[in-house]
Amino acid sequence: MKKLLLFAAFACTLAAQTYEIYGIHYATIKDFSVAGLVAGADKDRKMDIAMYVWLIKGGGKNILFDCGFYREKFIKRWKPSDFQKPSEALQNAGLKPEDITDVIISHIHWDHADGFDLFPKAKIWIQKDELEYYAGEAWQSKRTAAGDAEDVLGLVKLNTEGHVGLIKGDAQEIIPGIICYTGGKHTYQSQYIGVKTSAGVVVLASDNVYLYENLEKHVPIAATLDADSNLKAQDRMKQLAASEKLIIPGHDPAVMKNFPEVAPGVVRIQ
Numbered sequence: 001m002k003k004l005l006l007f008a009a010f011a012c013t014l015a016a017q018t019y020e021i022y023g024i025h026y027a028t029i030k031d032f033s034v035a036g037l038v039a040g041a042d043k044d045r046k047m048d049i050a051m052y053v054w055l056i057k058g059g060g061k062n063i064l065f066d067c068g069f070y071r072e073k074f075i076k077r078w079k080p081s082d083f084q085k086p087s088e089a090l091q092n093a094g095l096k097p098e099d100i101t102d103v104i105i106s107h108i109h110w111d112h113a114d115g116f117d118l119f120p121k122a123k124i125w126i127q128k129d130e131l132e133y134y135a136g137e138a139w140q141s142k143r144t145a146a147g148d149a150e151d152v153l154g155l156v157k158l159n160t161e162g163h164v165g166l167i168k169g170d171a172q173e174i175i176p177g178i179i180c181y182t183g184g185k186h187t188y189q190s191q192y193i194g195v196k197t198s199a200g201v202v203v204l205a206s207d208n209v210y211l212y213e214n215l216e217k218h219v220p221i222a223a224t225l226d227a228d229s230n231l232k233a234q235d236r237m238k239q240l241a242a243s244e245k246l247i248i249p250g251h252d253p254a255v256m257k258n259f260p261e262v263a264p265g266v267v268r269i270q
């Protein structure tokens with residue numbers, strides 16, 4: 001009986017698990033073409049886009065959604081301003097790289113997956129189909145090749161060492177209160193997440209929604225394998241999130257204005 005009561009109490013704790021979410025801004029890429037973000041946008045429009053990692057705290061865990069980039073080849077190519085290595089920017093939120101328990105990667109692109117090895121104690125989570133595709137078939141054609149070979153090889157190596165969790169499809173709760181959803185087809189099997197907070201579910205969209213403009217105008221992202229699937233993903237996010245204000249786009253600098261700053265470069269989403 002005592003064991004049963006303890007199990008029931010534990011189950012209730014898991015069911016009630018909520019998280020705090022923080023956006024950590026670690027770089028800016030200036031004069032980026034909006035037409036590369038919002039389908040049909042004026043090709044002459046430019047804007048500075050923000051580079052983020054998202055910190056999720058709760059239940060004894062410190063989780064990152066996406067892990068940014070840091071390798072010199074990307075810095076030379078994209079010339080980011082106000083750049084901090086994501087593991088260093090994390091310290092503005094009061095944590096060290098070794099404090100991160102889990103890293104959830106939305107998709108294989110360099111600015112979201114390159115920092116996978118900055119957090120030495122973290123388990124890496126990625127969609128099974130995403131990793132398998134970019135470790136194999138994608139490279140058979142220049143048209144489908146994406147991501148960075150060094151990042152892909154590093155993730156495959158971590159998988160052989162038992163440090164990768166492969167997410168098998170849509171609506172998978174990988175950690176209590178954190179659910180991964182496929183959608184948007186930004187890459188072969190990109191994903192976004194829903195996170196339970198005291199204010200309800202927050203959706204961290206990553207590149208499945210680049211900017212608030214995509215949501216407000218109901219316009220697909222420009223870089224997608226299937227524009228219709230991206231619009232369907234946006235519609236689903238609006239159903240999942242506690243409010244539309246709690247759908248957080250992947251690169252909009254307005255995130256830093258829409259939520260309270262709690263430390264330099266760090267805003268609290270909920």
